[in-house]
Amino acid sequence: GQNIDQPTEMTATEGAIVQINCTYQTSGFNGLFWYQQHAGEAPTFLSYNVLDGLEEKGRFSSFLSRSKGYSYLLLKELQMKDSASYLCAVRDRRTGNTPLVFGKGTRLSVIA
């Protein structure tokens, strides 16, 4: 099966940069996703990495190292509205139906 670990909570200051780490163990890796989830709302798609390296999308970037089973989500110029849970999810190649396996999420609090 899969095992996905990410920190439970993080706090950062408005305007700063924060890095949320995710480590995973899977038998057949086939992509890693980051989702943002505000309290009481649906998760929304942020980024997708399947090859090693950095994917940049505005203030958000995501990095993947397949050999290390490691990813991070980088949030720049933090805004109060970035306070949310950030979910790391892995797709396992072994399963043909490709469901996503999610970590427990990292609750980010942005303070003034």
Place this chain on the structure above:
Amino acid sequence: ETGVTQSPTHLIKTRGQQVTLRCSSQSGHNTVSWYQQALGQGPQFIFQYYREEENGRGNFPPRFSGLQFPNYSSELNVNALELDDSALYLCASSLDGGKSPLHFGNGTRLTVT
């Protein structure tokens, strides 16, 4: 483009009862997945439907069942409700059997008393 919609938004049931949750997938999406999210946890995969057939199932008992209709909308049925079934139930749609990113609905908050 219409997003994923779920109904109802909130539901309170008694232990032992049965419940049906509904989901309309995003326009053009042929794959629907259902996830259970307990408070403070990440979503847990229940099952997935692709072109009206179940093509993947997580570690949930048979009393969790589902359907997908020709218009790709879906239902999640839970029989013999237990207190631990209290959670947010998320429906997600995608293209091509789930190979593309998932688009989630706002979920149904189920409380079992």
